[in-house]
Amino acid sequence: MAPFPLFDLIGKFATYVVYLLIGISFGAVLEMSGFALSTKLTGQFYMRDQTVFKVMFTGVIVAMVLVFGATGLGMLDYNRIWVPPTYLWPGTLGGLLIGVGFIIGGFCPGTSVMAAATGKIDAMFFVGGILTGIIVFGESLGFFDHFWNSSYMGRFTLPDLLGVSTGAVVLGTVLVAILLLWGADLVERIYDPKKKLKPDLTPAHFLGAGVLALMAVGVMVIGQPTVEDLWQRVAPEKEPLLANREVQIHPAELRKLYYDPQVNLIMLDVRDEADYNIFHIKDARRVDLDKLEEIVPELQNAPEGTVVVLMSNDETWATEGWKRLVALGVPNVYILEGGINNWLAVYGEGEHEPLATGGDETLRYVFHAALGDKDPVAEPSQHDEGIEYTPKVKIEKKAPTGGGGCG
Amino acid sequence: MTTLAHTKPMTKVGSRSEPKPYVNPYVGGVLLGIVLFLAFFLTGNGLGASGGLNRLIIWVIDLVAPQHVDRVSYLLHYAGGDKNALDHWIVLMTVGIFLGGFISGWLGRRVKLETVRGPRVSVRQRWLLAYLGGIVTGFGARLARGCTSGQGLSGSATLSVGSWAFLLAFFAGGYGLAYFVRRLWN
Numbered sequence: 001m002a003p004f005p006l007f008d009l010i011g012k013f014a015t016y017v018v019y020l021l022i023g024i025s026f027g028a029v030l031e032m033s034g035f036a037l038s039t040k041l042t043g044q045f046y047m048r049d050q051t052v053f054k055v056m057f058t059g060v061i062v063a064m065v066l067v068f069g070a071t072g073l074g075m076l077d078y079n080r081i082w083v084p085p086t087y088l089w090p091g092t093l094g095g096l097l098i099g100v101g102f103i104i105g106g107f108c109p110g111t112s113v114m115a116a117a118t119g120k121i122d123a124m125f126f127v128g129g130i131l132t133g134i135i136v137f138g139e140s141l142g143f144f145d146h147f148w149n150s151s152y153m154g155r156f157t158l159p160d161l162l163g164v165s166t167g168a169v170v171l172g173t174v175l176v177a178i179l180l181l182w183g184a185d186l187v188e189r190i191y192d193p194k195k196k197l198k199p200d201l202t203p204a205h206f207l208g209a210g211v212l213a214l215m216a217v218g219v220m221v222i223g224q225p226t227v228e229d230l231w232q233r234v235a236p237e238k239e240p241l242l243a244n245r246e247v248q249i250h251p252a253e254l255r256k257l258y259y260d261p262q263v264n265l266i267m268l269d270v271r272d273e274a275d276y277n278i279f280h281i282k283d284a285r286r287v288d289l290d291k292l293e294e295i296v297p298e299l300q301n302a303p304e305g306t307v308v309v310l311m312s313n314d315e316t317w318a319t320e321g322w323k324r325l326v327a328l329g330v331p332n333v334y335i336l337e338g339g340i341n342n343w344l345a346v347y348g349e350g351e352h353e354p355l356a357t358g359g360d361e362t363l364r365y366v367f368h369a370a371l372g373d374k375d376p377v378a379e380p381s382q383h384d385e386g387i388e389y390t391p392k393v394k395i396e397k398k399a400p401t402g403g404g405g406c407g
Numbered sequence: 408m409t410t411l412a413h414t415k416p417m418t419k420v421g422s423r424s425e426p427k428p429y430v431n432p433y434v435g436g437v438l439l440g441i442v443l444f445l446a447f448f449l450t451g452n453g454l455g456a457s458g459g460l461n462r463l464i465i466w467v468i469d470l471v472a473p474q475h476v477d478r479v480s481y482l483l484h485y486a487g488g489d490k491n492a493l494d495h496w497i498v499l500m501t502v503g504i505f506l507g508g509f510i511s512g513w514l515g516r517r518v519k520l521e522t523v524r525g526p527r528v529s530v531r532q533r534w535l536l537a538y539l540g541g542i543v544t545g546f547g548a549r550l551a552r553g554c555t556s557g558q559g560l561s562g563s564a565t566l567s568v569g570s571w572a573f574l575l576a577f578f579a580g581g582y583g584l585a586y587f588v589r590r591l592w593n
Contacts, residue, residue, distance in 0.1 A: 003451030018449060019496040023503015025442045026454050026556075028511035030504070033435030036512065038523050038537070042592045045585040051432045056560065058436020063443035063564035070448065082452045084553055084562040086569030091558065094551025095573035098544050099580020103588055105540015106523075109548055110456035110556040112541070113501060114508030119520040122537040129541015130457070131464040136542065137549040138465075138481045148550065157566040169566060181433075208433060 001233070002076045027114045036115035038106025038122055045103055048192040050184035061177045065215045068170050072222035074233060079296060080329040088151035105129060155297035167220030174216035178209045227293060231327035238326050242319065248337035249309065250389035251346045255380040257307055257393065258283075264306040266299065268292075270321045271312050271340070275363050281311070281343065281380070282373040289317060292324050299330045307393055311336035311343075313361045331396045341365070346387065348377045427515040443564055452496065453561025457548035459501025461485070466492040525592040536591060 006015040033055050034040050043049025070076035102108055107115060107126045115123035141148060158173075159166045185201060225233075241247050249257075257265050267284035269276055276286045287295060299308060308330060310318040318335045325333045336343065344352055344365045352365040372378070429435075446453055462485060469476045469486040476482040486492040512518040524533035548554040551573055553562065559577060562570025 002448045004449065006450060015450075016496060016499045019499040020503040020506075022442065022446045022450070022454070023500035023505075024507035024510065025445075025503075026439075026500070027504035027507025027509075029435055029438045029442055029507075031508045031511035031517070032430045032515060033432060033439075034429035036508065036517065036523075039525060039592060042585075045581045046589065046593060051435075054432035055436045055439060056555075058433055059439030059443060059560060060563045062437050062440025063447070063560075064566070066440065066444035067447055067564060070444075076448055078565075080451055081447050081565060082561075083565040083567050084558055084570055086567060086572075087552065088569055088572060091551045091553075091569040092572045092576045094547040094549070094553075095558070095576030096580040097547025097550065098554060099577040099582075100584055101540040101542075101544030101547060102577070103540075103581045103584045104591070105537045105544060106592075107537070107540070107544070108456075108555040109460060109544065110454075110504055110554065113456060113460070113504050117505045117508035118512035118518045121520065121522045122524065122533050125534045125537035126541040126544070127460070129538040129543075130460050130545035130548070131541075132538070133542040133545020133547075134461050134464050134549055135468070137546045138479060141481045153568070156568045158568060158571065159566065161568050166566070205433065208437075 001074065002070070003080055026110070027117070030111055030114045031118060035111045036118045036120055036123070038115070038120070038126075041111060042103060042106055046191070047187050050188050053184050054181060057177050057181060061174045061212065061216075064170055065174065065212060065219055068166055068219045068224065069215060069222070072167075072219055072224055074225065074229075077230075077329055078224070079230075080300070083155050083157065083297075085297070085301075086151075086153040086156040087149070088153060090148050090150065101129075101133075165220070166224045167222070171213075171216040171220045174213055178213060181209075227324050227327050231323050234327055238323075242322070245337075246392055247322065247333070248315065248335045249392050250337050250387075251343045252385075252387040252389045253391055253393065254281075254309055254336055254343075256384070256391075257309070258380040259382065262305055263395070264303055266302065266306060266308045268295075268308060268310050268321065269312070269340075270310060270317045271361075275313065275340075277372050278363065278367045278370040279340065279344075279365075279375050279378065280373055281340075282378045284311065284373075287321075289321055289324070292321055293328065296325065296328045296330055299325070305395060306332060307395060308333045309336055310334070312339050313341055313363050314339040316361050332393070334393060344377060347381065351375075351377050426517040429515075439560070440564075443560060446561075447565075450496070453557065453564070454500065455497050455553065455557035455561065456501055456504055457545075457554035457557065458495075458497035459499075459504075460545070461549065462492040462495055462498050463501075525590070527590055527593070 006018060010018075030036075034051060035055075040049055041052055044052035067076065067078065067081070071078040098108060105126045107123055109130055112123045112126040112130065116127055158169045162169065182201070254267075257263050265283075267281060269280050269284040269286045270289050270292070271286070273286065280286070299306070308325065310321040310325070310333065312318040312321075315335060315338065318339060322333055322335050338345070341364050345354070348365060352367065355364045355366060358364040367375075430438075443454055465476070465482055465485045468482060469492060476486045477488065509518065522530045522533055524530065528536070544554070551558055553570075553573070555577060558570045558573040563574055
């Protein structure tokens with residue numbers, strides 16, 4: 001399923017060639033649409049030339065329908081696509097400034113680079129300005145870096161905000177966009193009457209709009225895959241890992257990971273609050289199984305060398321969590337073998353008496369107080385106590401194609 | 408070498424080297440949408456441009472003042488120590504935009520060394536304004552962690568709330584100031 005780990009499949013050089021080709025296509029499309037001319041670009045803001053709006057919004061809705069259509073059909077994994085995280089205020093202010101820069105200077109970064117290539121000297125000065133502006137930014141960031149990092153909302157999408165399905169958002173956006181594009185055509189004719197006496201809209205336009213609208217309906221009807229759907233797709237490959245006990249790690253291995261400086265360990269405890277408060281391993285975070293999906297973007301953006309270990313009292317819930325994270329494309333996910341009960345069995349001797357009774361996923365040790373991570377056994381021992389185990393963690397290198405977005 | 412305002416390439420009947428007309432904006436938009444989709448499909452990343460320029464200038468700074476780079480945390484992230492700021496896919500994409508612009512322009516006979524400006528602005532004024540507009544844009548692009556390509560196109564297509572907010576703010580900024588700078592373009 002796309003997107004593909006290109007670095008692994010074809011190596012770095014070929015991957016960079018792919019990006020180069022994509023860039024070439026992008027630059028070519030911009031140029032052939034007329035965006036090398038600053039006068040044409042700024043015409044958008046004087047209403048007479050709606051090309052910028054038409055090209056941008058048509059591009060956005062076409063890409064949107066294709067992305068979510070492909071995801072609905074199981075050909076593309078939206079969860080592994082880079083979606084810029086929302087920093088609401090810096091992003092909005094930055095957008096405003098780019099709009100200001102556009103109307104003063106006549107370009108945006110992409111168009112200026114493309115236009116410079118076709119000999120437009122004004123674009124070359126604009127590029128020079130961009131480079132200067134970046135220097136100014138870097139040198140002055142110290143004065144406002146708090147603002148720059150403020151209002152972080154993570155991977156926050158319109159369906160999240162509006163509380164409706166992705167398909168509904170796609171269909172709604174496409175329909176509104178088609179309406180606005182039709183309006184843009186009208187506006188052009190009103191503001192530049194000498195341009196057209198004949199109507200601009202041909203049957204082809206209506207056909208195109210109709211096809212796009214139909215595709216958007218299709219996207220809504222197909223729907224987006226649930227976590228369960230995603231798991232079913234990867235189950236043939238991933239289920240054996242569970243059955244062969246390849247991803248369940250011994251507490252002693254967890255101890256080792258905890259102190260390994262090259263490992264960014266993320267421990268997720270999927271038990272309920274009560275058990276978590278009684279005892280949990282130091283630095284383990286509590287996450288409800290149902291809320292796991294929400295932290296996936298954070299896990300995917302985590303640095304190289306990140307290992308995620310799920311734990312519950314035994315293995316049942318942790319395994320369910322493992323399936324969900326794996327289905328959503330999180331790499332390097334493991335399960336604490338035997339869960340907290342096993343951790344206590346290995347390290348809790350003398351501290352806590354075991355309980356004979358208790359069904360699956362109950363804490364089967366005696367705790368006289370709810371100490372959480374202040375319990376003597378909560379912090380992994382700094383000494384390797386020579387316990388034998390089979391090491392299972394193999395850290396998959398993250399495809400560098402993921403994350404970072406615009407760099 | 409300088410050109411007055413025009414929004415379509417000027418065609419002279421019978422001339423062998425007249426620029427070819429632009430494509431229909433909707434065709435351009437569909438092509439753009441397909442390119443954007445292919446970027447996501449093949450690589451998992453969208454389109455972008457400001458990031459490439461960002462890394463370019465940081466690479467230059469690293470060349471002339473590496474100690475400075477290691478002391479400013481923003482620069483350190485990209486070029487600290489041994490890191491090569493240019494070793495990132497966004498740089499390749501930005502180079503591609505340049506090449507693609509040239510190829511398309513050359514095939515369309517639209518490559519011409521010229522300064523495109525409004526009818527009431529001199530060449531020198533246009534250069535200065537382009538430079539100033541660029542400064543504001545460069546700063547804004549870093550502030551927004553992206554530009555119209557990365558945030559506006561790619562982020563919007565993937566339904567990021569921040570990207571849609573970006574887009575609205577972009578048009579607000581342009582339309583808001585348009586009346587006051589109308590002399591530049593009309």
